[in-house]
Amino acid sequence: MSDAFDPIAFASGEQRKAxxxxxxxxVEANAGTGKTKVLTDRVTRLLLAGVRPERILCLTFTxxxxxxxxxxxxxxxxxxxxxxxxxxxxxxxRLINEPPQAEQxxxxxxxxxxxLDAPGGINILTIHxxxxxxxxxxxxxxxxxxxxxxxDEAEATSLLRQAQDDQIEALAQPDAxxxxxxxxxTVAGRISIAEYAELMGKLLTERAWLLARLAGNxxxxxxxxxxxxxLGCDQPFETTPDExxxxxxxxxxxxxxxxxxxxxxxxxxWLDAPDRNAVLDDYAPAYFTDKGEVRKTLATKxxxxxxxxxxxxxxxxxxxxxxxxxxxxxxxxxxxxxxLLRLGLDITQRYGKxxxxxxxxxxxxxxxxxxxxxxxxxxxxxPALGIVGSYEQCAAKLDELIARGTDAFIxxxxxxxxxxxxxxxxxxxxxxxxxxxxxQAAE
Ligand SMILES: Nc1ncnc2c1ncn2[C@@H]1O[C@H](COP(=O)(O)OP(=O)(O)O)[C@@H](O)[C@H]1O
Ligand SMILES: [Mg+2]
Numbered sequence: 001m002s003d004a005f006d007p008i009a010f011a012s013g014e015q016r017k018a019x020x021x022x023x024x025x026x027v028e029a030n031a032g033t034g035k036t037k038v039l040t041d042r043v044t045r046l047l048l049a050g051v052r053p054e055r056i057l058c059l060t061f062t063x064x065x066x067x068x069x070x071x072x073x074x075x076x077x078x079x080x081x082x083x084x085x086x087x088x089x090x091x092x093x094r095l096i097n098e099p100p101q102a103e104q105x106x107x108x109x110x111x112x113x114x115x116l117d118a119p120g121g122i123n124i125l126t127i128h129x130x131x132x133x134x135x136x137x138x139x140x141x142x143x144x145x146x147x148x149x150x151x152d153e154a155e156a157t158s159l160l161r162q163a164q165d166d167q168i169e170a171l172a173q174p175d176a177x178x179x180x181x182x183x184x185x186t187v188a189g190r191i192s193i194a195e196y197a198e199l200m201g202k203l204l205t206e207r208a209w210l211l212a213r214l215a216g217n218x219x220x221x222x223x224x225x226x227x228x229x230x231l232g233c234d235q236p237f238e239t240t241p242d243e244x245x246x247x248x249x250x251x252x253x254x255x256x257x258x259x260x261x262x263x264x265x266x267x268x269x270w271l272d273a274p275d276r277n278a279v280l281d282d283y284a285p286a287y288f289t290d291k292g293e294v295r296k297t298l299a300t301k302x303x304x305x306x307x308x309x310x311x312x313x314x315x316x317x318x319x320x321x322x323x324x325x326x327x328x329x330x331x332x333x334x335x336x337x338x339x340l341l342r343l344g345l346d347i348t349q350r351y352g353k354x355x356x357x358x359x360x361x362x363x364x365x366x367x368x369x370x371x372x373x374x375x376x377x378x379x380x381x382x383p384a385l386g387i388v389g390s391y392e393q394c395a396a397k398l399d400e401l402i403a404r405g406t407d408a409f410i411x412x413x414x415x416x417x418x419x420x421x422x423x424x425x426x427x428x429x430x431x432x433x434x435x436x437x438x439x440q441a442a443e
Contacts, residue, residue: 015041016097021049024415036065040072041095043122047077047111048096048104053118059127069124077112135361145359156362160204163351164197167343179217180346183339190336203344210348214341224338233330239320245313246271249299252307256300263298277328284325287318294318371397394423395430402431 015034018025019042029035039058046056060066080088085105092100092108100108115122125133132150139146151159170176171184187196203210214220228234246267253264263286270276270283289295298314299307307313355361371389387394398409413419 012094016095018042019045019095021046021051024418026415026418036068036072039069040076043069043073044076044111045095047114048092048108050107053115053122054120056122057130058122058124059130060124061127063126063129066124066126066129070122073115073122073124074112077115080108081110081112144361145356148359148361151355151360151362155360159354159358159360160201160347160351161197163347163354164200166350167347168193179342183342186335186339187343199340200344200347203340204347204351207344207348207351210341210345214345216345220338220342220345223341224334227334227337228330231330231334233327233334237324237327239324241317241320242313243271245309246317248307249310249313252303252310253299255306256303259297260300260303280325284321287314287321294322391422391426392430395427395433398427398431399433 011034015038017023018027018038021042025038025042027035027038043056043058047053058066058069060069080091083091088105088108089100092104123130135142135144135148139148168184171181191199214223225234250264250268250271253260253267256264266283266286270279270286273279276283287294287298294315298318299310304310371387371393372385387397389397401409411420411423413423
C-alpha cells in the first residue's frame with residue numbers, strides 16, 4: 001500500500017522542521033524519540049550553512065548528555081569525511097531535504113577537520129560548566145577571586161564540616177557573641193551534638209536560600225514574627241485558673257476512688273508548686289490522655305455526689321491548660337527554629353569566608369539568588385537578570401521584584417518570539433497572586 005503511514009518518514013519530516021537553521025524551535029518529546037538526534041542534526045546543518053563552530057553553544061543538564069552529543073557529532077562528521085560520494089550525497093540530502101551542491105559536499109567532508117581546528121571547538125557543555133567558564137573569563141565583573149577553582153561536592157562537604165567544627169569551638173570561648181551562645185544553649189537543651197551536626201548538614205544544603213532570605217538579624221526577626229503569628233503565639237498568653245474551685249475539687253477527689261485520689265494529688269502538687277510551669281509534666285495527665293485528648297471521666301460518680309459541679313470545673317481547667325500548653329509549645333518551636341537558623345547562618349558565613357580565603361567557589365555560587373541567573377550580563381552585555389523556573393516561580397519572582405519597587409520591566413526571551421508568547425500566555429496572567437498561593441499551586 002503506497003499511502004500507508006510511515007512513522008519514520010513522518011518523524012524525519014517533523015525533525016527536519018526543528019533542525020532548520022533559520023527557525024527557532026522548542027522540542028518537547030518522550031525519551032528515545034530523537035531529541036538528541038535533532039540537536040546533533042541542527043548543529044550539523046548550522047555548520048553546513050557556514051556557521052563557525054566556535055559560534056555554536058549547546059547546553060545540557062548532565063555531563064552524560066553533553067558527552068553523548070559530542071560523540072554523535074564527531075562520529076557523524078567523521079563518517080562524512082571518509083564516505084564515498086554517493087553515500088555522502090544521500091546522507092546530506094536526508095538532512096537538508098534536497099540534493100547538496102558540489103561545494104556543500106566539499107564542505108561536508110571538511111567539517112570534521114574544521115571543528116577540530118576551531119579555537120575551543122564547539123561548545124557542548126553542561127549549564128554548570130558553561131557558567132563556570134563565564135566566571136573564569138570575567139572574575140572581576142562577577143566579584144570572585146581571579147583564578148578561582150570550583151570545588152567538587154566532596155571538598156565542599158569537608159569545608160562545611162570544618163565550618164561547623166569552627167563554630168562549636170568559637171562558641172565555647174568566653175568572648176563568643178552572646179546571641180549565638182544563647183542560640184546554642186537553646187538548641188543544646190533539646191538535641192544531641194550528633195543530631196545537631198545532622199540537622200545543620202540538612203539546613204546547609206539550603207544555604208543559598210538561607211543567605212538570600214534571612215541574610216542577618218533583621219531577616220531572623222521578621223521570620224520569628226511571621227512564624228509566631230502563624231502558630232498563634234505572637235501575643236503573650238495569660239490565663240488565671242479558678243484556684244478556689246480547684247482546691248474544692250482536690251478535697252472532693254480525695255474522697256473518691258484510687259483514680260480520683262491520684263488526680264487530687266497531681267492537682268494539689270501543681271497548686272502548691274513554687275514554679276507551676278516546672279511541674280506541668282506531672283499536672284497535665286490529670287486531664288489529658290497520652291495522646292493529648294481530654295479524658296472521658298475526670299471525676300467518678302462518688303466524687304460528683306460530693307461536689308456537683310466538679311466535672312465543669314475540671315473541664316474548664318483542662319481547656320485553659322490545653323490552650324496554655326499549645327501556646328507554650330508554639331513559642332518553644334519558634335525559639336528553637338530561630339536559634340537553629342541563627343546558628344546555620346553563622347556556619348554559612350564561616351564557610352563563605354573559608355571559601356574566599358582559599359579562592360574557591362561551590363556550585364551554589366553560580367546562582368545569583370533563587371530563580372535568578374546572572375549569566376546574561378556576561379553573554380550579551382548591559383544589565384540583565386535571567387529569571388529561571390516554572391511559570392509559577394517566574395511570576396512569583398516578578399511579583400517579588402514589583403514588591404521591592406521595580407515598576408517597569410523590559411522582558412526579553414530566548415528564543416524571542418516563542419518566549420514572548422509563553423510569558424504573555426502563561427506567566428503574566430499569574431502576576432499579582434500571592435507568591436505563596438502560586439508556589440503551593442505549583443507543587
Ligand atoms: N528520524 C529517525 N530515523 C531513524 N532513526 C531515528 C530517527 N530519529 C531518532 N532515531 C534513532 O532513535 C534513537 C533514539 O534517538 P535519540 O536522539 O537518542 O532520542 P532522545 O534523545 O529523544 O532520547 C537513536 O538511535 C536515533 O538514531
Ligand atoms: Mg537524548
